[in-house]
Amino acid sequence: xxxxxxxxxxxxxxxxxxxxxxxxxxxxxxxxxxxxxxxxxxxxxxxxxxxxxxxxxxxxxxxxxxxxxxxxxxxxxxxxxxxx
Numbered sequence: 098x099x100x101x102x103x104x105x106x107x108x109x110x111x112x113x114x115x116x117x118x119x120x121x122x123x124x125x126x127x128x129x130x131x132x133x134x135x136x137x138x139x140x141x142x143x144x145x146x147x148x149x150x151x152x153x154x155x156x157x158x159x160x161x162x163x164x165x166x167x168x169x170x171x172x173x174x175x176x177x178x179x180x181x
Contacts, residue, residue, distance in 0.1 A: 104173035107160055108142040112149040141172035 111119075116131045144163050146156040170178075 099173065104171065105143045105160075105164065105167060106141060106172040108145040109156070110145060110147050110149075115149045139176065141176050143167045143172045 111131075113132050117128060120126055120128050120131055144160055144167065146159050148156055151159070
């Protein structure tokens with residue numbers, strides 16, 4: 098999967114209180130849905146950004162500024178090989 102692509106795995110986190118506040122203000126999903134969605138259960142990631150107090154634009158800037166510092170092999174390559 099995604100062979101030939103330079104994939105960077107970014108873990109996007111947010112505090113539980115902020116997740117609940119956002120869900121409540123949207124009103125279009127059940128409360129608790131976002132906190133139940135554990136994506137990075139495998140533990141592999143290249144970067145982490147926290148959206149609790151950072152805008153999407155700031156998170157994107159952070160990701161772009163750190164791309165050249167991501168160690169090799171990258172997380173997706175480690176997962177392809179079956180772990181770290």
